[in-house]
């Protein structure tokens with residue numbers, strides 16, 4: 001067990017403070033391990049489904065950085081719910097720099 005912290009707001013608006021995230025775990029994997037509602041990770045982390053879509057809150061978006069072209073193309077498929085701070089949770093891997101990160105689970109796209 002790691003000791004990194006992640007704050008999730010799930011798709012119903014419920015807050016979950018995780019305090020034992022491992023270094024290297026993705027925000028999709030961690031959400032599934034902790035039963036965070038609204039994160040499915042259907043493609044297993046392959047950047048091919050967008051069911052791990054989150055909004056990275058506050059100044060954390062600058063730390064995680066923008067999506068690359070492949071991820072952006074995937075997010076573009078859910079453009080109806082995409083925001084400027086959208087990322088795919090499976091593409092964000094935890095490390096000490098992201099300790100305390102806050103993300104909100106995006107609603108399922110209507111496409």
Ligand code: FES
Nearest residue numbers: 045048049050090
């Ligand atoms: S789990 Fe499919 S894109 Fe993240």
